[in-house]
Amino acid sequence: xxxxxxxxSRLVAGKDLRLEWRSRVTTNQVAPFAILVLVLFGFxxxxxxxxxxxxxxxxxxxxxLFSGLLAIxxxxxxxxxxxxxxxxxxxxxxxxxxxxxxxxxxxxxxxxLEVVLxxxxxxxxxxxxxxxxxxxxxxLAATVGIAAxxxxxxxxxxxxxVRETLLPLLLLPVLAPVLIAATRAFEAALxxxxxxxxxxxxxxxxxxxxxxxxxxxxxxxxxxxx
Amino acid sequence: MTxxxxxxxxxxxxxxxxxxxxPAHTGSSGSRVLGTLTIVGVVALVAFGLVISxxxxxxxxxxxxMYIHVPAAIIAYLAFFxxxxxxxxxxxxxxxxxxxxxxxxxxxxxxxxxxxLVTGMVWGRPTWGAYxxxxxxxxxxxxxxxxxxxxxxxxxxxxxxxxxNQRAAVAGLIAFVDVPIVHFAVSxxxxxxxxxxxxxxxxxxxxxxxxxxxxxxxxxxxxxxxLMVHRFRxxxxxxxxxxxxxxxxxxxxxAEGQPQPVAAAETDTVGAL
Numbered sequence: 392x393x394x395x396x397x398x399x400s401r402l403v404a405g406k407d408l409r410l411e412w413r414s415r416v417t418t419n420q421v422a423p424f425a426i427l428v429l430v431l432f433g434f435x436x437x438x439x440x441x442x443x444x445x446x447x448x449x450x451x452x453x454x455x456l457f458s459g460l461l462a463i464x465x466x467x468x469x470x471x472x473x474x475x476x477x478x479x480x481x482x483x484x485x486x487x488x489x490x491x492x493x494x495x496x497x498x499x500x501x502x503x504l505e506v507v508l509x510x511x512x513x514x515x516x517x518x519x520x521x522x523x524x525x526x527x528x529x530x531l532a533a534t535v536g537i538a539a540x541x542x543x544x545x546x547x548x549x550x551x552x553v554r555e556t557l558l559p560l561l562l563l564p565v566l567a568p569v570l571i572a573a574t575r576a577f578e579a580a581l582x583x584x585x586x587x588x589x590x591x592x593x594x595x596x597x598x599x600x601x602x603x604x605x606x607x608x609x610x611x612x613x614x615x616x617x
Numbered sequence: 618m619t620x621x622x623x624x625x626x627x628x629x630x631x632x633x634x635x636x637x638x639x640p641a642h643t644g645s646s647g648s649r650v651l652g653t654l655t656i657v658g659v660v661a662l663v664a665f666g667l668v669i670s671x672x673x674x675x676x677x678x679x680x681x682x683m684y685i686h687v688p689a690a691i692i693a694y695l696a697f698f699x700x701x702x703x704x705x706x707x708x709x710x711x712x713x714x715x716x717x718x719x720x721x722x723x724x725x726x727x728x729x730x731x732x733x734l735v736t737g738m739v740w741g742r743p744t745w746g747a748y749x750x751x752x753x754x755x756x757x758x759x760x761x762x763x764x765x766x767x768x769x770x771x772x773x774x775x776x777x778x779x780x781x782n783q784r785a786a787v788a789g790l791i792a793f794v795d796v797p798i799v800h801f802a803v804s805x806x807x808x809x810x811x812x813x814x815x816x817x818x819x820x821x822x823x824x825x826x827x828x829x830x831x832x833x834x835x836x837x838x839x840x841x842x843x844l845m846v847h848r849f850r851x852x853x854x855x856x857x858x859x860x861x862x863x864x865x866x867x868x869x870x871x872a873e874g875q876p877q878p879v880a881a882a883e884t885d886t887v888g889a890l
Binding site: 540543544547551552553557560561564565567568571572575594597598601602605609612613615 | 766795
């Protein structure tokens with residue numbers, strides 16, 4: 392590959408996914424947590440089928456955000472031990488490549504979670520998964536955006552004593568537009584509300600592009616400071 | 618905004634006390650003029666807002682909240698813009714001056730959005746019949762408030778100043794870039810559910826009311842500048858204490874000339890700072 396940026400990002404993503412494959416934290420802890428959130432929503436809404444059907448899109452994305460938060464925290468917890476952060480910095484890899492690689496690994500885990508959760512809402516809430524193309528496009532665009540902001544803030548909170556409490560406070564307000572847009576697009580796909588879902592996917596794509604660009608520009612300065 | 622000599626710790630190597638002696642206040646002749654103008658302006662705004670300007674035909678006396686609600690919102694947006702500029706300048710030039718400007722401005726911005734939200738809710742209760750409705754502008758302001766609360770949380774983290782400044786600058790940028798996206802998403806979302814947001818400013822606004830609103834803008838702008846000057850100087854002095862205060866304290870301890878407690882005194886000073 393002639394582009395060192397992409398080669399570097401492949402290296403970092405490969406490392407993170409290999410770690411994940413060996414430790415199985417996403418599959419053994421985060422995915423069950425995501426399903427648990429769906430079950431808890433069922434309790435909170437009194438298992439009212441009509442209400443759950445109407446709220447499926449929103450509940451789905453809330454579950455994605457909450458469980459995604461865990462995946463992002465995990466992605467930077469593995470850089471915190473044994474001076475890995477310094478090793479990463481000294482490795483000579485392009486910071487932009489590191490950012491892309493970490494984002495790609497988080498995105499891959501998020502997509503897995505989203506597939507699990509889609510199965511969850513189909514079974515638990517009896518959702519009829521119509522509009523598969525729109526659902527897939529929404530998941531893809533939203534995931535890239537969540538992963539990009541997540542990696543920026545994950546690196547930002549890493550190594551600070553208060554990172555566990557700080558990350559949700561930082562991340563969730565920034566992701567509010569993603570929640571709004573992804574929920575509306577899902578509602579369009581599922582036929583709950585008659586809106587133009589693809590317009591919301593465009594907004595998600597703009598969000599993803601903006602924060603990927605910001606990450607490429609800023610990640611180096613976040614790595615060099617510590 | 619130039620720093621007068623008063624903001625630097627005095628150079629005297631007195632043995633009065635262990636603490637480095639910062640000046641007792643952050644005022645200067647310029648800030649006093651600014652402060653006087655602000656206070657006079659607030660008095661005038663109270664007079665115009667509460668007494669001289671008429672009550673609205675539809676909203677009654679609730680309209681008077683507009684004279685602080687709208688200026689507070691505009692000052693908040695201005696403040697966050699300054700924070701974004703300061704963050705970029707820190708990232709590009711590593712300028713402590715700009716970093717402290719960004720930090721000071723964000724605090725005033727959060728205060729502004731806070732005032733805007735509270736007055737908006739108080740106004741909404743008689744006008745809309747509820748403290749909160751999911752109006753696009755109100756929702757955007759609430760998110761802005763939370764976004765920059767996160768920014769301020771980063772600023773308060775005990776960490777090495779260079780690390781903290783760097784991360785706060787990136788966080789400031791992330792938050793600021795989000796503002797137009799949030800605004801767009803929220804307005805688009807709400808426009809699907811309700812036909813039109815309630816217009817707060819009557820297009821044919823009464824002349825005296827318009828004047829009062831403009832007066833409010835000027836007073837809040839002056840207040841912003843005044844607070845900025847003081848907040849910045851406090852931040853600068855804190856920065857100096859971190860920077861110079863330690864050396865000064867070490868020198869003072871060495872000057873005490875007792876060979877035996879030196880090591881213990883040094884660790885004490887580090888701990889205290």
